[in-house]
Amino acid sequence: MSKIQVAIMMGSQSDLPIMEEAANILKDFGIGYEIKVLSAHRTPKETTEYAEQLHAKGFQAVICGAGVSAALAGVVCAHTDIPVIGVPIDSSPLNGMDALLSTVQMPPGVPVAAMAVGKPGAKNAALFALRMIALHDKGIAKKLAQFKSEQRRKILDTKLTK
Amino acid sequence: MSKIQVAIMMGSQSDLPIMEEAANILKDFGIGYEIKVLSAHRTPKETTEYAEQLHAKGFQAVICGAGVSAALAGVVCAHTDIPVIGVPIDSSPLNGMDALLSTVQMPPGVPVAAMAVGKPGAKNAALFALRMIALHDKGIAKKLAQFKSEQRRKILDTKLTK
Amino acid sequence: MSKIQVAIMMGSQSDLPIMEEAANILKDFGIGYEIKVLSAHRTPKETTEYAEQLHAKGFQAVICGAGVSAALAGVVCAHTDIPVIGVPIDSSPLNGMDALLSTVQMPPGVPVAAMAVGKPGAKNAALFALRMIALHDKGIAKKLAQFKSEQRRKILDTKLTK
Amino acid sequence: MSKIQVAIMMGSQSDLPIMEEAANILKDFGIGYEIKVLSAHRTPKETTEYAEQLHAKGFQAVICGAGVSAALAGVVCAHTDIPVIGVPIDSSPLNGMDALLSTVQMPPGVPVAAMAVGKPGAKNAALFALRMIALHDKGIAKKLAQFKSEQRRKILDTKLTK
Amino acid sequence: MSKIQVAIMMGSQSDLPIMEEAANILKDFGIGYEIKVLSAHRTPKETTEYAEQLHAKGFQAVICGAGVSAALAGVVCAHTDIPVIGVPIDSSPLNGMDALLSTVQMPPGVPVAAMAVGKPGAKNAALFALRMIALHDKGIAKKLAQFKSEQRRKILDTKLTK
């Protein structure tokens, strides 16, 4: 596996089943990643310190998953210069609408790339990071093309017999 | 005016016309306050430092107004032990629903007291702080009773002749 | 346990599993509390009378949990001068959005501190009350710091091995 | 004009331009009405007392208009046995959705008849009261039939020439 | 049981478990009722004819339950002069918000009294009808007072021991 290029952060261990979707994609592509459970609200200092080191450690992107008032991506964005990708997680009666609006409605000057609520969003967060990496890594670019091709193949091969 | 007991924070100068509603109430009650424009996202270090000093400086409460993905109240809450009151501000096409959900849907362990969207919320934020202060300050308690009485009087004196 | 300082009200016995989250926090901190099932709509007189006695009985805060058109916190707020904390409860097909808007969108002059929908909100309601008490009670302040530290520890000690 | 049969209550003088729609309909039908500005939150005792006298005074219905967390209709309903009609008023950035859910999502045992947000709702509140009165008043029944007929006529006579 | 005074209509047999809440209340109060499954869209003629006969048959109120684009109450309202009460039923992925808005947002001139979504709304529909009947029936008025008193008693007798 190549060196660690992507950080996956989440506010709580309970977010892991969602965020593993991102990790699995990265693993399949042979991109090293690091998972951190850190909360914008409950471990603010550790979150800040970790965010501040992302650039120097050579990370290409950080993926932040959080539910309810999902402040993690924005706080990390305030403390790093690398691209930040936010995944809203549905963990309240409001169906993830709270996490979605908290993640996507960033004020000007704080660019967080928001993905869909839940597992599709986590998967896409990894794929988006891979697109960034692929701009400068032909191996990944080739694997992305294969992935796209397999996605296409899977749909075209659908059997509808009951 | 008594010593400064309440901090009023807001993420941007454009929030001032809303948050002045809180300041005006405190002024009317003779409670000293301090206004700070500090952003959870654009001045994270100053926001954190300011929040961390609130307790030692003797503040009884901090009122945080913010729009869109309103992270200010939560971030301040993570860095202080004094009561934090959040005022969602309507500053996007989504009518303040983004700020409201970001402010009120705090995760367990991060108690932010959310008020209504906009000016009524800013006014109530000050009145809520006054209720806390009044528990230990008979002068304020008396003024709150007068305020309530005037509110009541104003409604009872309504003239409906056109 | 210290003397009773917090009242926990709820509109129906079915709200108890939610509101117990508040009670459990207070119990853990050694703060006395009293639980009352009283409805703004079905026992209006008893609700009013109870609210009117809160101040004289020395309560520092009252926590009100209610679902659907959640009028309890506002009605209690109209009949007391102590701080009122509202917890919206999800008990209709509308996912708690009805209770949330009814609780947080108070008119100016009626300051209710709204928390998140459901259990996280109930837990935070107690923690918010504790922050108010801690301003004048060093023992509680110390316990709050410990609580915060344990919260932090729990996140930092997360094991991600599957 | 016949004796006063309908009470029109509203939480604030600013609601009058909306609630006058109800008054105008009643006036057109020759039904006596009484307008009261009383707030569930700011004049709770007067609201309660007024509600408690509605039955004895011979009112056939009470129409309650209120905005934001619109508790008025529910509180009046708790203190009277006569039919209560609620009109949600759009007076916050949330477009009246807060007032609508607060008015219509009443818990079981507290029957408030909710109308549409704003002026159409106020007008229909009066028409609904008239339908109730018409069950026992042939004069009003006849006028309602005429009103319906004029409504129909107005639509059928629409001219579309530009 | 007294003569039939209330009609309960619903758009589909699948609405029966909700609308039975209304029937049960009426039965408890000894008020005769008639249940009809008729659809504004699928049996328009029968619906219209039934609505047109309600007045002559001496009904005091008609309760209409319907889901999704809930047109039943409005269509019945267009074809009768007696009071129409609408109960939105949650029967789609949109949590009843479709049925709620279709029921409550009636245009001016078409007064439908909307209740809460689902069972609480069905129960309240019956209680609202009883309030109308009670204006002219002392026996029902007395039973309503007893019902209110039992509601109150049930809350006051709540036992919280676990």
Next chain:
Amino acid sequence: MSKIQVAIMMGSQSDLPIMEEAANILKDFGIGYEIKVLSAHRTPKETTEYAEQLHAKGFQAVICGAGVSAALAGVVCAHTDIPVIGVPIDSSPLNGMDALLSTVQMPPGVPVAAMAVGKPGAKNAALFALRMIALHDKGIAKKLAQFKSEQRRKILDTKLTK
């Protein structure tokens, strides 16, 4: 102009500025149309009668525009066998969400083709009717291809110089 093939119905004259968008498209394509102001609620009999004649009169489609609880398209659909197209109109504080859900959330068995809220929806309603007509009218098919081509041309010819 060819014979009248499309009916445009609307619940109120105030809907005309929206629904004219549909009429203008049809006029441009040389398709005859008839505009009727008829309300599902205020002229139910005329609405029903008109709907019942649509088939026999040779209409190919009927376009129904309505706001708030927009029952018109559904009621027309219940009384005709020709294709019914619904246009939700934004005419309440709820931004057209009420009209949209009322129009699109039809129960099974009542197929209404819903368009976007407001003018774009009215324009598309006409274009959708034209697509149906074009299946059997080569002249219209050709004009639709030209329309599409002009739409395309207009975008490609955009000048961005300020």
Next chain:
Amino acid sequence: MSKIQVAIMMGSQSDLPIMEEAANILKDFGIGYEIKVLSAHRTPKETTEYAEQLHAKGFQAVICGAGVSAALAGVVCAHTDIPVIGVPIDSSPLNGMDALLSTVQMPPGVPVAAMAVGKPGAKNAALFALRMIALHDKGIAKKLAQFKSEQRRKILDTKLTK
């Protein structure tokens, strides 16, 4: 069975249980149909090519079911001149509101006929296509009248005995 006249497209095999509702209706009416799993995003070329052939192959309508950001119907609409019917599918935590708005809120010039979310929408999509076909096929017109009559009969024959 008659020749194939309707295409049913869906973005994923997991949409089949919903879209089969459309297929079953068409089968019952003896209308030939073709099911294609093709994604606007994952098989864009095949989707485009398929859409471009619909006209020449003699299809009378194409029904497109898709969830989340449901682009399928719009993309197909851009590449064909035949009528396009969209069925929003509930496949995310947001209850289908994402699919509904993506399907119905088409820009002017791109007429997609939106149906209700989920199975009722799929069923109505087929019925809407049948209404279009029936304009030129007396056999189908007759079957539609029978279908309507059976629908009506089923409701009128409802037994409410428990």
Next chain:
Amino acid sequence: MSKIQVAIMMGSQSDLPIMEEAANILKDFGIGYEIKVLSAHRTPKETTEYAEQLHAKGFQAVICGAGVSAALAGVVCAHTDIPVIGVPIDSSPLNGMDALLSTVQMPPGVPVAAMAVGKPGAKNAALFALRMIALHDKGIAKKLAQFKSEQRRKILDTKLTK
């Protein structure tokens, strides 16, 4: 100005006042960009062709702004391997909620980075692209640090004197 690295696409010329916010940021940073008005629905072939050339032409990112059912970003994403950033534009009565959900709720496999609704989102789209570029361009990295520093300075220099 450096070579063209970012493409800015929008569905209509009317989106330009919003999307210029992105262009202005890129201009300030000396990053070359190209603006294209191309619609997923009205110029599908040109949109597809343009998207397919983005990679070969050396673009580092493409920013897509669109309103209502905002399919542009997703369609572009399906036809390119470079990172795609979506900006929802508020251009319907639904306050941009339609464009937001259409942009952010992408299915798995189609990674679009969604920004906030409107101008803040357009500005952040450019800043996000700059973060990606800065990973490999020290000059841009330095300018981003300066930008962040100026943002911070502007807030810290706020004067609140009236």
